Amino acid sequence: MLLLLAFGLTLVYMGIADRVRRLIDMLIIQGVLLFGMAIVQLHHIDVLNLVIILLETLVVKAVVLPLFLLRVKKKNEISRVSTQAVSGFSKGLWMAVIIAFSFTAGHLLHESSDAIQAKYFSVGIASILTGIMLIVKHDKVLTHLMGYLVLENGIFLLTLAVGGEMPIIVNGAILLDIVLAVLVLGLIINRLSTSFGATALSHLSELKD
Amino acid sequence: MIALYLFIALCCAALAFGIKQRWASVLAVLAFLSTQLGLNFYAWGHLNQNDSIYFSFDALGFIFTSVLSIISLPVFYNSYRMLEHQTGEWADKRKASLYTAALIILVAVLTSVYFADNYGILWVLIEVSTISLAALIYFYRTKLALEATWKYIFLSSIGISLVLISLLFLNVAMHRESGASLHISAVLENAKNLDPLWLKVAFALMVTGLSTKMGVFPFHTVGIDATMVAPHPVNVLMSTALKNAGFVAVFRLYQAVMETSIAEWASHVLLLVGLISIALAATQTQRTQNLNRMLGYSGLEHVGLALVGLSLGQIGFYAAVFHLVLHSFAKAGLFLQMGQVNRIYDHHFPEKNAAYFHSNPIGSLVVLLGYIGIMALPPSGLFSTELMIFSQLAAQKQWWVLVLVLFLMTIVLLTLGRQVMNMLYGIKAQIKTDVAVVKVDALEIIAQITILGLMIYIGFNPPVFLVDLLNQACVR
Known part of the structure; x- marks a missing residue:
């Protein structure tokens, strides 16, 4: 429960943070928390799946990807999450709506089906929605990438909520998916910076009717 | 058989990518096309039979694989002519070899998607298709190509994440009666026992997530942007085989849904x-x-x-x-x-x-x-x-x-x-x-x-x- 609460707090902080560095710090914390939750929830898991989850959370989500994002941030001199100032009140309001919606949905769905764990489900949905909010409300592609990672963390929580283990090949593919997507997108951000001289979405609008 | 097919496809792609020479690419493509046609004939001879626990040679898969096999022949030939035209005497070997390898992988994974009998495997294969397509869309290395590639990977990744959530919910929908199997045939057999609420959410997310592949609302723009800048042989596959792959995935779940309330x-x-x-x-x-x-x-x-x-x-x-x-x-x-x-x-x-x-x-x-x-x-x-x-x-x-x-x-x-x-x-x-x-x-x-x-x-x-x-x- 404490781990979930801490995860929820990182989401709120990410929702209102202004600096890219803060978002990366939160991603590191989320990686560690996810590992803790996986250990608590999946105690009967087999060794190979455990290794993959260890790799996915502690190694990839808490170390490799944040380090890579820090490198991209430094190389492209990105410090703020958005080029335009978004009011803290508006962000806070959005986060309040997301959390209220997630817990209501989790509660209602738990009532209709006992196959899910409401707490994990609610925080998972909140994480997915926060990820989507980070993508929609900000115009920098690096923030979008971090929003995608928050969304993926939400999916990880949903797998814990439904209690079903995915086949090992799917778990491996999820891990590969995250690593490849982030590495490829990170490299593209570097190229975007070189080609367009900026990493804001407004510059990526040449493809149109 | 499909595992062997994928292994050969991977070897062909490695040959084209590893030895950056025209002869290696031509050899890899010829070997792959022979394998592709071979698999097509094998599937015809083994229709309605399972191929390992993850694949099945059913009629729907066979139809779309045959379409892909027929289209692949001119696509590879057209690609060859394009690479010659683009790179003169095969001058830009790195670019040409990456293109050939990615094209082989794309055709192989799309073929496997058609025959997949497990939603988990289907998801994995669709994910691989995104990565190989990204390499193909970025072929011309222009600013527009970069923009299209970014949009394609990013939105496809979001779409694929939605499909993954859909599979989790499908898992919940199946829990009560038939265990946590993600086999397409198992879902179909137990369709009547699926939890309608979770199935609804799973279906809606599946259609939304796969709209990046089918090229329909709401994520239709990624494919259209990519069509504008990708090489034409790639456009052929994106406008046909890829759309068919997304359709097959949705259609398989829809068939199960049709048995429910x-x-x-x-x-x-x-x-x-x-x-x-x-x-x-x-x-x-x-x-x-x-x-x-x-x-x-x-x-x-x-x-x-x-x-x-x-x-x-x-x-x-x-x-x-x-x-x-x-x-x-x-x-x-x-x-x-x-x-x-x-x-x-x-x-x-x-x-x-x-x-x-x-x-x-x-x-x-x-x-x-x-x-x-x-x-x-x-x-x-x-x-x-x-x-x-x-x-x-x-x-x-x-x-x-x-x-x-x-x-x-x-x-x-x-x-x-x-x-x-x-x-x-x-x-x-x-x-x-x-x-x-x-x-x-x-x-x-x-x-x-x-x-x-x-x-x-x-x-x-x-x-x-x-x-x-x-x-x-x-x-x-």
Whole structure:
């Protein structure tokens, strides 16, 4: 429960943070928390799946990807999450709506089906929605990438909520998916910076009717 | 067998990518195409049999694999000609070898998607297709290509994440009665016992997530943006085989959903997505001048119509699958010819391509035939499938849908027609004197005419075995 609460707090902080560095710090914390939750929830898991989850959370989500994002941030001199100032009140309001919606949905769905764990489900949905909010409300592609990672963390929580283990090949593919997507997108951000001289979405609008 | 097929495909891709020489790429492609055709014949001989626990040679998979195998032959040949044209004497070896390897992997994973009998594996394969397509879209290394690649990977990743959430919910929907199996056949067998609430959420997320692959609303833009900048052989696969792969994945879940109490709800979802897609195609074609983009919107219209067909029940299933088969041939012929146009001119805009009849009369006939094909004007084979869908709409007394679809499709027909005529004859019938009459590659033209001819022939005179396969695919 404490781990979930801490995860929820990182989401709120990410929702209102202004600096890219803060978002990366939160991603590191989320990686560690996810590992803790996986250990608590999946105690009967087999060794190979455990290794993959260890790799996915502690190694990839808490170390490799944040380090890579820090490198991209430094190389492209990105410090703020958005080029335009978004009011803290508006962000806070959005986060309040997301959390209220997630817990209501989790509660209602738990009532209709006992196959899910409401707490994990609610925080998972909140994480997915926060990820989507980070993508929609900000115009920098690096923030979008971090929003995608928050969304993926939400999916990880949903797998814990439904209690079903995915086949090992799917778990491996999820891990590969995250690593490849982030590495490829990170490299593209570097190229975007070189080609367009900026990493804001407004510059990526040449493809149109 | 499919594991072996994938292994050989991987070896071929490694050969092309590892040894950056023209001979290695040609050898890899020839070996892969032989394997592809071999798998096709093997599947024909082992129809309705399982291939390991993850794959199954069913009729639906076989139909779309056959379409892909037929299209792959000219796609690889066209790619070869394009790489020669692009890189002179195969000068940019790194670029050419990466392109060849990515194309082999794309065809292999799409084939495997058609035969996948497990949602988890299907998800993994669709994920791999995104990565290989990204490498292909970025082929020209331009700013536009970079923008398209970013959008494609990012939105596809979001879409794939939604599909993963859908699978988690499908897992929950299955828990009570049949364990946590993600096997497509198991889902179908236990369809009646699936939890309707979770199945609804899973289906909605699956349709939304796979819209990046099917190229329909809401994530249709990624594919259309990519179509604008990707090499034409890649456009062929994106507009045909990739859309078919997304459709197959949705269709398999829809077949299970049809056995449940939410069948009507699901058919309304598909009808709505289909109608919005057709409406978007009709409005967006008005706004663009780029013929590639227009062809992309035409794909949006056709898959949208196939989804409308799916929403109509058994006859609609038949019409939808057949429609996509014929659409694949029509679009492939047209996009392959556009590749030739691209090599003749270094731009896409129809105004500047005016008087194409003067430069390339045979190629112009192919464009004209392709246009007639995708617009479903007789003798296009698509005319028969559209007629089936419209008849079914009339039989079910869905008059307002019928009128709306006909109206929107007429707009696309006229808009695309104007651009195609403009490209063929020129705005004021002017002849561009600076463009010499080019020598056309006979083999490319023969392939394009054959594919378009196939679309006409099987549309109006479908062979008995194809009708049997289509029936099997729709009543699984």
